Amino acid sequence: MKPRLFTPGPTPVPEETLLELARPVTYHRSAEAKAILAEVTEDLKYVFRTANPVFTLTSSGTGGMEAAVSSCLAAGEKVILLTAGRWGERWRGVLKAHGANIVAVEVPYGKAVTPEMAEAAVKANPDAKAVFATLSETSTGVGHDVAAFGKIVAPTEALLIVDGISGLGAMECRVDEWNIDVCVTGSQKALMLPPGLAFVSVSDKAWKKMDATPVRNFYFDLRRYRKSQLESDTPFTPANTLIRAQRASLKRIRTEGIENLWARHERIAKAARAAVRAMGLQNFAERPNSALTVISVPAGVDGSGTLKKLEKQYGYKLADGQDAMKGKIWRLSHMGYTDAFEVLGAISALELVLAEGGFNLQIGSGVAAFQQAYAAGK
Amino acid sequence: MKPRLFTPGPTPVPEETLLELARPVTYHRSAEAKAILAEVTEDLKYVFRTANPVFTLTSSGTGGMEAAVSSCLAAGEKVILLTAGRWGERWRGVLKAHGANIVAVEVPYGKAVTPEMAEAAVKANPDAKAVFATLSETSTGVGHDVAAFGKIVAPTEALLIVDGISGLGAMECRVDEWNIDVCVTGSQKALMLPPGLAFVSVSDKAWKKMDATPVRNFYFDLRRYRKSQLESDTPFTPANTLIRAQRASLKRIRTEGIENLWARHERIAKAARAAVRAMGLQNFAERPNSALTVISVPAGVDGSGTLKKLEKQYGYKLADGQDAMKGKIWRLSHMGYTDAFEVLGAISALELVLAEGGFNLQIGSGVAAFQQAYAAGK
Numbered sequence: 091m092k093p094r095l096f097t098p099g100p101t102p103v104p105e106e107t108l109l110e111l112a113r114p115v116t117y118h119r120s121a122e123a124k125a126i127l128a129e130v131t132e133d134l135k136y137v138f139r140t141a142n143p144v145f146t147l148t149s150s151g152t153g154g155m156e157a158a159v160s161s162c163l164a165a166g167e168k169v170i171l172l173t174a175g176r177w178g179e180r181w182r183g184v185l186k187a188h189g190a191n192i193v194a195v196e197v198p199y200g201k202a203v204t205p206e207m208a209e210a211a212v213k214a215n216p217d218a219k220a221v222f223a224t225l226s227e228t229s230t231g232v233g234h235d236v237a238a239f240g241k242i243v244a245p246t247e248a249l250l251i252v253d254g255i256s257g258l259g260a261m262e263c264r265v266d267e268w269n270i271d272v273c274v275t276g277s278q279k280a281l282m283l284p285p286g287l288a289f290v291s292v293s294d295k296a297w298k299k300m301d302a303t304p305v306r307n308f309y310f311d312l313r314r315y316r317k318s319q320l321e322s323d324t325p326f327t328p329a330n331t332l333i334r335a336q337r338a339s340l341k342r343i344r345t346e347g348i349e350n351l352w353a354r355h356e357r358i359a360k361a362a363r364a365a366v367r368a369m370g371l372q373n374f375a376e377r378p379n380s381a382l383t384v385i386s387v388p389a390g391v392d393g394s395g396t397l398k399k400l401e402k403q404y405g406y407k408l409a410d411g412q413d414a415m416k417g418k419i420w421r422l423s424h425m426g427y428t429d430a431f432e433v434l435g436a437i438s439a440l441e442l443v444l445a446e447g448g449f450n451l452q453i454g455s456g457v458a459a460f461q462q463a464y465a466a467g468k
Numbered sequence: 469m470k471p472r473l474f475t476p477g478p479t480p481v482p483e484e485t486l487l488e489l490a491r492p493v494t495y496h497r498s499a500e501a502k503a504i505l506a507e508v509t510e511d512l513k514y515v516f517r518t519a520n521p522v523f524t525l526t527s528s529g530t531g532g533m534e535a536a537v538s539s540c541l542a543a544g545e546k547v548i549l550l551t552a553g554r555w556g557e558r559w560r561g562v563l564k565a566h567g568a569n570i571v572a573v574e575v576p577y578g579k580a581v582t583p584e585m586a587e588a589a590v591k592a593n594p595d596a597k598a599v600f601a602t603l604s605e606t607s608t609g610v611g612h613d614v615a616a617f618g619k620i621v622a623p624t625e626a627l628l629i630v631d632g633i634s635g636l637g638a639m640e641c642r643v644d645e646w647n648i649d650v651c652v653t654g655s656q657k658a659l660m661l662p663p664g665l666a667f668v669s670v671s672d673k674a675w676k677k678m679d680a681t682p683v684r685n686f687y688f689d690l691r692r693y694r695k696s697q698l699e700s701d702t703p704f705t706p707a708n709t710l711i712r713a714q715r716a717s718l719k720r721i722r723t724e725g726i727e728n729l730w731a732r733h734e735r736i737a738k739a740a741r742a743a744v745r746a747m748g749l750q751n752f753a754e755r756p757n758s759a760l761t762v763i764s765v766p767a768g769v770d771g772s773g774t775l776k777k778l779e780k781q782y783g784y785k786l787a788d789g790q791d792a793m794k795g796k797i798w799r800l801s802h803m804g805y806t807d808a809f810e811v812l813g814a815i816s817a818l819e820l821v822l823a824e825g826g827f828n829l830q831i832g833s834g835v836a837a838f839q840q841a842y843a844a845g846k
Contacts, residue, residue: 093494095493095494095495097495099705100493100494100495100496100705100708101493102492102493103492103493108489108490108492109490111486111490111709112486112487112489113486114471114480114481114486115478115481115662116471116473116478116785117475117478117785117787118478118663120785148526148528148531148663149526149527149687149704150526150687150704150705150706151704151705152687152704152705153526153527153687153704156685156686156687184686187683187684187685187686188686276705278493278705284707284708284709285496285526285705285707285708285709286526286664286707286709286710305565306565307565307685308530308534308561308562308565308566309528309530309534309562309688310687311565326528326530327477327478327528327529327530327656327663328528328663329663329664329707330478330662331489331662331663332664332707407495409495
């Protein structure tokens with residue numbers, strides 16, 4: 091049986107990138123290492139759609155989130171948190187650890203925070219120093235209208251700080267045009283690398299706030315990264331073999347083209363959602379994003395058990411819901427190095443397992459709907 | 469020309485470990501991933517010589533240092549810093565970022581902090597909450613008598629917190645026997661992996677202090693790692709392909725045996741120092757450790773230029789001095805996956821480059837002395 095990774099991070103890594111990881115280790119302070127970092131930084135700016143600097147941190151995405159929080163905020167400062175799931179709650183956890191005064195705009199799992207809600211919160215809290223949002227809420231499959239958030243926040247003094255960890259590269263995101271002051275992503279999603287790196291962009295508006303904020307942190311103090319980047323360097327020993335491999339995956343992304351990458355994800359996502367409906371299942375997210383498809387487990391079906399069977403019988407590794415959502419949703423990633431034919435295979439496997447479990451389903455309905463929607467999506 | 473890495477981190481990685489890094493990525497929350505982490509944790513405890521838990525962080529070694537500082541100390545608490553170089557100063561930087569009240573015991577580059585100095589500081593500051601030390605001061609090649617520090621600190625209320633980043637595995641270090649409360653190391657030194665992981669052990673005494681210390685951090689809060697480790701898990705998405713590869717390098721270490729590993733490093737280090745003397749050069753460190761050999765650049769020789777020639781002509785990449793030491797010392801690592809025959813090659817290349825540059829040297833004196841000392845060291 092062939093193992094197939096469909097979790098919303100980590101995601102499959104291209105073969106040429108994996109081989110890059112097997113190359114001998116080199117010194118991280120050499121001219122060659124600096125040239126690689128400079129090239130990766132330029133390619134990241136392309137992916138982020140920004141002219142701002144983008145920094146490479148050796149950490150998970152959460153580390154990048156903490157870099158944003160601890161570099162931009164003094165203790166006790168007021169912030170607006172737009173939260174629609176577990177990753178919005180991750181912002182809350184980081185903010186609480188750093189003593190922020192949090193005004194939360196919260197919607198239930200599966201729903202999206204609307205621009206109207208964000209606008210009301212921004213108007214009611216003119217003293218807020220930052221608005222925290224999530225591009226792709228990976229715990230529910232919801233995507234947020236970050237472009238609209240940007241229009242609301244830009245005229246104010248507040249910074250717009252966005253978790254783009256599972257969204258960036260998998261759905262439209264234009265950091266500069268959308269007025270995102272700090273955007274965070276991770277290597278293990280649409281950027282086609284194993285986990286280990288976080289990337290953070292910083293706007294001029296954010297620098298001004300950071301420069302007026304006391305130091306609260308060492309490893310995640312973005313000012314240290316700014317200083318090192320003047321010499322194409324990093325302040326701390328980076329995971330340099332991951333950076334070298336990231337170069338290979340970024341080349342693949344540049345060859346495909348960022349808008350084509352977004353379009354590919356969107357086309358696959360639409361086809362996957364059509365398949366879900368055709369199988370008699372429901373898409374969980376009210377405002378779905380293109381990074382992953384989240385399916386509500388139908389009544390009478392063992393959600394976690396079905397995923398175990400999918401993996402054991404057919405090699406397809408999807409993700410369960412997290413925390414309170416466990417057993418209630420299935421999460422199917424189509425981020426990064428995953429194409430339509432592979433997602434079709436996952437739909438096929440899901441059909442088979444559901445039918446074998448006695449779920450009332452027209453065999454072939456899912457794959458046919460996928461195929462039709464995919465063909466129509468061109 | 470064959471490139472050869474002799475920098476004191478990163479260090480060469482065994483071929484079987486590199487190949488492990490090229491294997492397909494898997495899900496980090498699977499039962500298999502948990503089993504791998506549990507195995508790595510057990511092998512790390514073996515390397516650390518501890519029964520305490522050892523945590524795996526995705527960060528550089530500095531991240532591990534910050535985890536120690538921010539988890540153990542409240543702002544304004546008094547600490548004793550034993551510093552003998554750039555990495556002692558790294559402790560100072562992290563401590564300052566977290567508002568510690570630092571009593572520094574400082575010696576010039578090349579010297580070691582003695583147990584007597586440490587004892588005097590501990591006696592004079594009974595209210596100190598922790599003593600910070602460096603096992604191997606990689607910037608100078610000095611090794612500290614951490615066993616003696618442990619005897620001094622253990623009877624007090626203070627914690628002994630040790631940067632073992634370049635030392636652990638390359639020289640004797642017994643965390644439990646020596647009463648080290650928190651020991652930090654990194655993957656890219658004697659543990660034979662690329663950079664990207666930090667490992668931190670925590671004693672019962674340290675837990676007590678942590679549990680009485682307010683939360684100051686999120687990603688580096690060791691209490692989060694303790695909670696996750698109950699389920700053989702990590703609180704944040706780890707660099708799981710590095711962890712899987714670390715397993716391979718740790719198996720190699722267990723096969724060699726930790727005491728044999730220490731003995732190998734010591735034997736090579738003694739031979740390297742004998743070679744240095746035989747070439748008419750001087751060893752820089754007053755109390756040298758076995759992780760690396762640090763050579764004083766002789767008068768009239770262009771230190772940085774010599775290293776460039778070594779690399780360009782013969783492929784040997786040694787490290788220059790850092791900051792104010794640049795051009796004044798050469799740093800030759802023999803950590804981890806580097807054996808005596810390879811270090812002999814580096815001595816040979818250094819002899820050739822020095823002679824070609826007009827340095828008065830008996831060609832063959834270095835390699836012969838290395839060989840003799842190595843043979844005698846058995």
